[in-house]
Amino acid sequence: MRNGSIPGVHGRVRPLTLLGDAALHAPCAEVTDFGPELAALVEDLFATMYAAQGVGLAANQVGEPWRVFVYDCPDDEDVRHLGHMVNPRLVEADGVVVRGPEGCLSLPGLEAGTERHDHAVVEGFTVTGEPVTVHGTGFFARCLQHECDHLEGRIYADHLTGRRRRKLLRQVAKASWHRPSGGSLRESGL
Numbered sequence: 741m742r743n744g745s746i747p748g749v750h751g752r753v754r755p756l757t758l759l760g761d762a763a764l765h766a767p768c769a770e771v772t773d774f775g776p777e778l779a780a781l782v783e784d785l786f787a788t789m790y791a792a793q794g795v796g797l798a799a800n801q802v803g804e805p806w807r808v809f810v811y812d813c814p815d816d817e818d819v820r821h822l823g824h825m826v827n828p829r830l831v832e833a834d835g836v837v838v839r840g841p842e843g844c845l846s847l848p849g850l851e852a853g854t855e856r857h858d859h860a861v862v863e864g865f866t867v868t869g870e871p872v873t874v875h876g877t878g879f880f881a882r883c884l885q886h887e888c889d890h891l892e893g894r895i896y897a898d899h900l901t902g903r904r905r906r907k908l909l910r911q912v913a914k915a916s917w918h919r920p921s922g923g924s925l926r927e928s929g930l
Contacts, residue, residue, distance in 0.1 A: 747810070747822065748786030754802040756792060758917055759847050759895070763800045768807045768891045771826050774869040778808070782824050782867050785810040794845045796883045798890035801846050807864075809887040816878030823874065828864035830888040833881075835859035840882060842896045848917055852908045854896045860884040 757763050771778060781804060789797035795813040799806045810824040835858040843851035860881040862874045876884045886896060897908055912918050 747812070747824075748783055748788075748790050751780070751783030751785070751787030753791040754784055754788045756788065756845055756848075757801050757803050758919075759897075759912060760919060761803075761846075763803050763805065764846055764890070764895060765893045766800070766805065767893045768798075768800055768805050771806050771808060771865075774826070774865070774867065778806075778826065779867050781806065781808060782810060782826075785824070786812075789845070792845045792848075796887045797845060798887050800890055800893075807891045809891065811880075811883055811887065813880050813883040815876065815880040821874070821876065821880050823872075824867060825862060825864040825872070825874065825887075826867060826869075828862045828888055828891065830860060830885060831863050832861035833857040833859070833885055835877075835881075838882075840879075842882065842886065844886070844896055846895065847897070847912065847915075849915065850908065850911050852896070852900055852904050854882075854899050854904075856882045856885050856899075858882075862888060 781799060785797050785799065788802055789810055796809060796811040798809040807827045812822045814820055837855050838858050839853045839855045841851045842854035858878055858881055860876045862884050864872060866872050874884065900908060
């Protein structure tokens with residue numbers, strides 16, 4: 741990104757990929773070209789995330805199969821974390837496991853109590869190919885784990901079991917954005 745620029749100001753808002761789209765359930769490919777197309781994708785991700793009022797967004801949530809995500813997320817002390825990761829790897833998720841409300845821009849308007857570790861470390865690269873390591877605690881750790889899951893083809897609902905999973909399935913079925921595929925909700929990715 742350009743020095744001093746506001747992330748996303750040069751990007752375009754893209755349509756979000758919603759639950760049921762195959763792009764959300766396939767592992768993303770490694771980025772090998774750190775050129776202008778990647779920089780444009782990162783700008784578009786920021787623009788789309790801000791337009792949707794999210795705190796993180798992965799490339800497959802706009803239909804791109806690349807290992808890239810952006811974030812603008814507070815931690816539990818209300819410290820703002822702003823950045824992007826290319827080819828990220830979750831190298832550490834530890835500490836206390838906390839069940840907290842978790843939502844997703846690809847399941848708009850829904851959330852469920854999801855268990856995540858309260859500390860996470862992600863290693864990857866910037867848009868220019870520089871190595872970067874990001875440490876997150878609290879809500880920001882949840883965000884990092886959530887976005888890394890997206891790049892592996894998983895969504896937060898994949899962590900749910902029992903009553904919480906059944907409740908979310910019912911909410912998805914009633915959601916105005918849900919497009920029944922003629923099959924079960926499991927066939928749409930849950």
